[in-house]
Each structure stands twice: as C-alpha cells, then as structure tokens.
Amino acid sequence: MESKRPLYIADADFDSIPETAEEGAGREGNNRRSGQEGRHQTSSSPFAALSTMSTYDQELAAARKAASLAARLCQKVQRALLQSDVQSKSDKTPVTVADYGSQALVSFILQRELPSENFSLVAEEDSGDLRTASGTETLRRITEVVNETLANDGSYSSTLSAEDILAAIDSGKSEGGPVGRHWVLDPIDGTKGFLRGDQYAIALGLLDEGKVVLGVLACPNLPLASIAGKEDSNKGVGCLFFAKIGSGTYMQSLDGSSPVKVNVSATENTEDASFFESYEAAHSMHDLTSSIAKKLGVKAPPVRMDSQAKYGALSRGDGAIYMRFPHKGYREKIWDHAAGCIVVTEAGGVVTDASGQPLDFSKGRHLNLDTGIVVTNQKLMPLLLKAVRESLEEQVSSL
Numbered sequence: 118m119e120s121k122r123p124l125y126i127a128d129a130d131f132d133s134i135p136e137t138a139e140e141g142a143g144r145e146g147n148n149r150r151s152g153q154e155g156r157h158q159t160s161s162s163p164f165a166a167l168s169t170m171s172t173y174d175q176e177l178a179a180a181r182k183a184a185s186l187a188a189r190l191c192q193k194v195q196r197a198l199l200q201s202d203v204q205s206k207s208d209k210t211p212v213t214v215a216d217y218g219s220q221a222l223v224s225f226i227l228q229r230e231l232p233s234e235n236f237s238l239v240a241e242e243d244s245g246d247l248r249t250a251s252g253t254e255t256l257r258r259i260t261e262v263v264n265e266t267l268a269n270d271g272s273y274s275s276t277l278s279a280e281d282i283l284a285a286i287d288s289g290k291s292e293g294g295p296v297g298r299h300w301v302l303d304p305i306d307g308t309k310g311f312l313r314g315d316q317y318a319i320a321l322g323l324l325d326e327g328k329v330v331l332g333v334l335a336c337p338n339l340p341l342a343s344i345a346g347k348e349d350s351n352k353g354v355g356c357l358f359f360a361k362i363g364s365g366t367y368m369q370s371l372d373g374s375s376p377v378k379v380n381v382s383a384t385e386n387t388e389d390a391s392f393f394e395s396y397e398a399a400h401s402m403h404d405l406t407s408s409i410a411k412k413l414g415v416k417a418p419p420v421r422m423d424s425q426a427k428y429g430a431l432s433r434g435d436g437a438i439y440m441r442f443p444h445k446g447y448r449e450k451i452w453d454h455a456a457g458c459i460v461v462t463e464a465g466g467v468v469t470d471a472s473g474q475p476l477d478f479s480k481g482r483h484l485n486l487d488t489g490i491v492v493t494n495q496k497l498m499p500l501l502l503k504a505v506r507e508s509l510e511e512q513v514s515s516l
C-alpha cells in the first residue's frame with residue numbers, strides 16, 4: 118500500500134502566503150484589521166519554544182488532506198440524502214454512514230501520512246453498533262463510500278476491508294489528556310444541520326501537552342464569500358479553515374484555491390456586532406443569549422447556524438460574537454471546540470467559558486466548563502463577559 122504525493126504539501130511559512138483580502142474573506146462593517154500585530158511568534162511569545170521545537174507543518178498538511186477528503190465523502194452522502202424521498206430522509210442511516218465514513222477516512226489518512234507508534238485519536242464515534250448483526254448493511258455502505266472517496270482522490274492504492282474500517286474507527290477511542298499528542302476529531306459536527314441540508318463541519322485538531330496546536334475546519338456548505346447580512350448562506354464549493362499555533366488562520370475553498378489569511382472583526386461597537394448561536398434551541402438557550410444581546414445593544418437579529426462553521430465564519434469577521442449556553446446537565450466534548458477554538462484565536466479572537474476562563478482541553482474527552490462558551494474579539498470580550506454575568510444573575514434570581 119504505497120502512498121503517492123499528498124493533496125497538500127506542507128506550507129513551511131504561512132506568513133509568506135500573500136493576503137488577497139478582497140477575495141473571499143468578508144468583514145463586518147468597514148472595520149478591517151490592518152494585520153496581526155503582536156500575535157505572531159516572537160521571541161517573547163509564550164509559544165516560541167514550542168513552535169521552534171516543532172512547527173507541526175507535516176501534521177497540518179496531513180490534517181488538511183484528511184478533512185478535505187472527509188468533506189468530499191460527506192458531500193456525496195448529503196447530496197444523495199437531499200435527493201432522496203421523504204421516507205428515507207427520516208431514516209438516520211445516511212448521517213450514520215457519513216459520520217463513520219468520515220471518521221474512518223480521517224483516521225486512515227492521519228496514520229498513513231504520519232506513521233507513529235503513538236498515534237492517539239480522541240473522536241466522537243465508535244464501532245460498537247456496526248459490529249452487531251443490524252450494522253452489517255451500514256458497514257458495507259461505509260466501506261463502499263470510503264473506498265470510492267479514496268479511489269477518486271487517487272493518492273493511495275489501498276482498498277480497505279470492512280475490518281480495516283472498524284479498526285480505523287476504533288483508533289478514535291483515546292482519552293486524550295495533558296501528556297503527549299492527541300488528535301481530536303468530530304467527523305460530522307452539526308448532525309442536525311447535515312440532515313436539514315444546512316451547515317455542518319468536519320473538525321480536526323491536534324493537542325500537544327494539553328494545548329491545541331493546530332486545527333482544521335472543513336465546512337462544505339459555507340460559501341467562500343462573507344455571509345454577513347445574507348439570507349441564503351448555503352452556496353458554493355465550501356470552505357476549509359486552518360490554523361497553526363503562532364501562524365494565523367487561513368481559509369481556502371474546498372476545491373483547493375489559494376489560502377487567504379483571515380482576521381476576526383475589529384469592531385469595538387457592540388451595536389454593530391452581530392452574533393452567532395446554535396440553530397437548534399435544544400443546543401443553546403436562545404432566551405439567555407437574547408437577554409445578553411439586548412444588554413449589549415446588539416441591533417441585528419441572531420445568526421443561527423449549526424456546527425463549528427460558526428467559529429469559521431467568526432474567524433473571518435462575518436459576525437463578531439458567538440454565544441453557546443447548553444441546557445443544564447449537558448457536558449461539552451473537546452471535539453466540539455478544539456479546531457474552532459484555534460481557528461478563532463489565531464485569527465485574533467478570544468474563546469472563554471462564561472466566567473472568562475480559557476477552555477482547558479487537557480482534561481480528557483470532556484471540557485470542564487462553567488455554564489457556557491463565549492467568543493469575540495479582544496476589545497469586546499470584557500463587555501460581553503459583563504453582560505453574560507448580569508444575565509446569568511438575573512436568570513438565577515428569577516428562579
């Protein structure tokens with residue numbers, strides 16, 4: 118099973134990629150940032166030592182390739198799903214095939230591109246159901262779609278057996294933690310969006326000693342151009358966002374256009390700041406976010422979108438705030454935020470829990486969070502956290 122040249126060669130220095138800012142990357146209002154001053158790796162950067170020792174270029178190239186191919190697989194399954202009749206739309210099998218197929222493909226590609234005895238993957242799915250008698254047909258379909266995707270790409274001469282698929286999926290059982298390197302994968306983030314034909318993402322990050330050091334977000338239904346103020350935001354070939362610690366965030370189309378550097382909105386005015394939240398009311402408390410937005414004086418209605426595509430859209434300034442407040446009892450998983458978090462922070466944004474603490478990805482498969490997650494630029498974060506605090510206090514006192 119010899120490997121051919123990968124889809125993406127390692128970019129030794131992303132800062133040398135010319136910024137073609139007018140292409141693709143949208144900005145909220147006219148507040149474009151002039152650059153990324155002060156955030157790039159310098160001798161005083163806390164990450165300087167880490168970055169010098171290992172720049173993660175090979176890992177990033179492998180992650181971009183894996184997420185891009187997984188996106189192709191998901192696009193194919195989603196197209197078939199949306200063309201199917203109503204009865205098969207209520208059947209959950211297509212999303213299952215895409216979820217497992219995406220995880221198997223990413224796991225296979227990472228292991229082929231970066232052979233290592235210590236491969237560790239923290240991923241959402243496991244093969245339990247596929248190993249039962251009722252999973253046999255689904256496993257056959259997954260094997261078929263993974264092999265079709267690999268054959269169409271042509272980089273590998275391998276054909277995977279059903280057993281290879283099960284093994285690739287089960288490589289994702291790692292518990293992660295603060296020591297060593299761990300890949301973190303959500304093979305389809307935003308399952309509900311995938312089923313509706315709306316936004317979803319393939320989200321892949323790498324933890325090194327408990328910190329997210331790179332992230333890739335493939336968003337097959339997110340247009341390359343800004344969606345700010347647009348009604349229909351589901352067009353085009355889709356976007357790939359990628360970020361490496363100390364090197365900024367870049368975006369390209371999923372069919373491989375040149376990457377452009379992106380920055381979060383620089384707005385300092387909360388009235389101009391539109392905000393993202395989950396489409397699904399069951400995933401985040403819309404009444405709470407509405408109260409916070411009101412305190413901030415936000416004029417625009419919320420932009421409701423599924424998946425970590427919200428982090429991608431925010432990283433290029435399509436909106437300035439993302440708020441996520443799951444209902445009581447929900448435990449956040451690291452694969453739902455690792456890639457999105459570095460994509461936003463490398464674009465100049467800030468991601469914290471509701472009390473202003475950074476997210477800690479070193480605690481295993483879950484995040485230990487205080488109430489919710491908020492994302493915005495550095496200027497707006499203190500105002501956002503104040504409004505969050507006040508709204509949460511009001512919520513408690515009204516009980």
Ligand SMILES: Nc1ncnc2c1ncn2[C@@H]1O[C@H](COP(=O)(O)O)[C@@H](O)[C@H]1OP(=O)(O)O
Nearest residue numbers: 305306307308395397399400423424443447453
């Ligand atoms: N009850 C829930 N509350 C909050 N988030 C949930 C809940 N159930 C699933 N999720 C996960 O929340 C994320 C979707 O958030 P959003 O609403 O912003 O798209 C997904 O990771 C989804 O999982 P999945 O990866 O299986 O789709």
Ligand SMILES: [Mg+2]
Nearest residue numbers: 303306307453
């Ligand atoms: Mg998810």
Ligand SMILES: [Mg+2]
Nearest residue numbers: 241303305306
């Ligand atoms: Mg998922």
Ligand SMILES: [Mg+2]
Nearest residue numbers: 241305307308
């Ligand atoms: Mg799920």
